[in-house]
Amino acid sequence: AVVDQSVQLFCEKCGFLRLDLAQKYAAKHKAFEKTGDPEKDFRFLWVSDFPMFEWDKTENRWNPAHHPFTSLHEEDMTKLEANIDSVHDPKSPLGEIRALAYDVVLNGTELGSGSIRIHRQDIQAKIFQALGMSDEEARARFGFFLEALEYGTPPHGGIALGLDRIVMILAGAESLREVIPFPKTARAVDLMVDAPTPVNETQLKELGIAIRKPTT
Known part of the structure; x- marks a missing residue:
């Protein structure tokens, strides 16, 4: 239920x-x-209109559903501007704003994800503001990016496809482990090369990493 x-x-x-x-x-x-007919055996679909923001119950605020650099539908801009200071309101229409993000799916398996990115500085600044960032914080964290947008970034986007997933479907395999050269177990162990292996103290010190064992 x-x-x-x-x-x-x-x-x-x-x-x-x-x-x-x-x-x-x-x-x-x-x-x-399988029927032997590609039009019947390979069923593609696009998933689009993902939410731009999602409510985080732990932090009690709206966070990016994917990341804060995805562009939004132009017709949803008025919702963003009207609710730009409602990051801690769970009933805010921020949850209704749609991102220009998309997935391509084949036979129920996600092959890749992509999006149209924000190329205007004013829109990017509004997204940061909607996430509760002050101008100072946005400049401190993403000043290099905001400055780059001042010079007229062209509209751009893309998609990243998973070659291993495509091969899995073409081969009729049921798991990615059957088509990749170094498959991992459920515990992320590579049985082919016996990885991961213990790291000595000298290597940890060089990287500035300290291991803290859980207290019982």
């Missing part, structure tokens, strides 16, 4: 239900059975 009626949690629960039903009935309905 859905005990929290928030839209975000409700969508997450529906997503889990969708995956569970797909795994349960895929074989019965021959959902992924």
